[in-house]
Amino acid sequence: MTGAGPGLVAVVGPTATGKSDLAVALARELGGEVVNADAMQLYRGLDVGTAKLTATERAGVPHHLLDVLDVTDTASVAAYQRDARAIVEELIAAGRTPVLAGGSGLYVQAVLDELEFPGTDPGLRAELEAELDRLGPQALHARLAEVDPAAARVVLASNGRRIVRALEVVALTGRPFPARLRTDGVPRYGAVLLGVDRDTAELDARIGRRVARMFAAGLVDETRTLLPGLRAGPTASRALGYQQVLAALGAGTGADAGTDLCGAAAATVLATRRFVRRQRSWFRRDKRIHWLDGAAPDLAERALRHLGAAAGREPVRAAP
Template sequence: MTAPPLVAVVGPTATGKSDLGIELALALGGEVVNADAMQLYRGLDVGTAKVRPDERRGVPHHLLDVLGVRETASVAAYQRETRAVIEQLRAAGRTPVLVGGSGLYVQAVLDELEFPGTDPELRAELEAELARLGPEALHRRLAERDPAAAAEVLPSNGRRIVRALEVIALTGKPFRATMPTTGTPRYDAVLLGVDRAVDELDARVALRVDRMLDDGLVAETRSLLPEGLAEGRTASRALGYRQVLEALERDPERPDLATIREETVRATRRFVRRQRSWFRRDARIHWLDATGPGAAELPARAREVLARTLVE
């Protein structure tokens, strides 16, 4: 018996991917596999718009809540664990529906990409230098060793600079600061992209941030401080949480909600544009416009694309 296909639902934040993923899983006899890097973290619920268990309509969800906030997310580890889940589902006759907007994580699953390893001692040494000298000094070193990578990595992005210097030291090869949009496919996957008109999506982002604040984003952030959220290298940078942490540093008792909202909306809109740029370069994606009233027809149109593509 032929194994079920892998279906991926991708696109920018706040377009409606999660709901569509559940609809498709129900229609196809499938299960959802998370491809949002920040939804890997336990406790990052409100700020990542994680679908609550009572909203999942009985559809199993995988790769949610698998990391503590102190842990650092790894694309290589995600790739390994997600592929194992996908292959188990397909072997059992269940359709994996990969849902998320973390472009590199999606690509790591779909395509044959290899990621250089890490060396804890070397990483610790570079991070100590970062703390002592600052990111600009390390960026100058990167520019000497790999000008192309330095041109792609912001001088303020200390974490990325450290990773670039680590890879160069370990492999003796240039650091690929930007991954290829497509590689050799691992699966015969069908990719569905969900997007909306820019003005509508900007408005949805603002409403999403308002809802997060109403639903207790600040309280959730405070509750995660004893778990080590502020020290977490990846989780502390999640949109919304980062802005709340900065506000709590300025005023632990009365964080400025207006500033949190403004900064989170602005950062999320920038992130949406980067997501759109990443996914739009992938010619394999079948795009679905969820703008306005047409959003209600999204599941039916997605099923039509799937039926046509799978027959072809």
């Protein structure tokens, strides 16, 4: 086939829709490599609960930015932006198609859009986090509503970490916190954005089955092996599944522990379904995304056809 493929393909959307498998299929067809854009898959050891692809499932396709952080590390979007862009540019220079894949919307935008990340002040951050512990997120959210009403309308009143960051940015820069980012610019690298979603009822059922498989595959044991570091990790401890197991392990002893872990599975299903709603809200704002039905049996072919149409020609496939 003739013509050049896209500079970058982004495969985005809610969790459990089939993004990872599609990313591998596209990378194989286009002679590309996958760049992870799932914040929790950055962590070593968070394998079962993040549905990280096994070596077999990666089908020989190189994957980047997996297993690069310890569970005690704090994930930084600014650091991710620097590292991901460096990898993307190396791949493009080598004639390989980067396939950016994941459901962490801010991480995707950090690569594709012109985002700047204000610095941090450790003293101010510590002061705000102490207030968060003492007063709770609702009180800090009320303060955010006073100093930056637009940000307060977007940032959830329960999201203490993001409220703290918003207050920190406003205090350091004197400017509003960019809680809702523009998605109407031309994406970097000539990127083509593909979204994968499924019918809500179907996806809810898939999430239930997926969580059951994770618990059967050893999520609880995996969590235990990561203690005590995981419990202390400011980012990794909030990962879906692990957060619920940590709560159960902390609350239950003896015979009660099994009951608590059953509750942890149910809580993980509910939390994941809520997370999917937030992901949809984030990605559906971006009109640059071409949406695909993850249940389609010819999903990869549909994606390749769109890539070809976006470039005005057939996409280049790797030699067999």
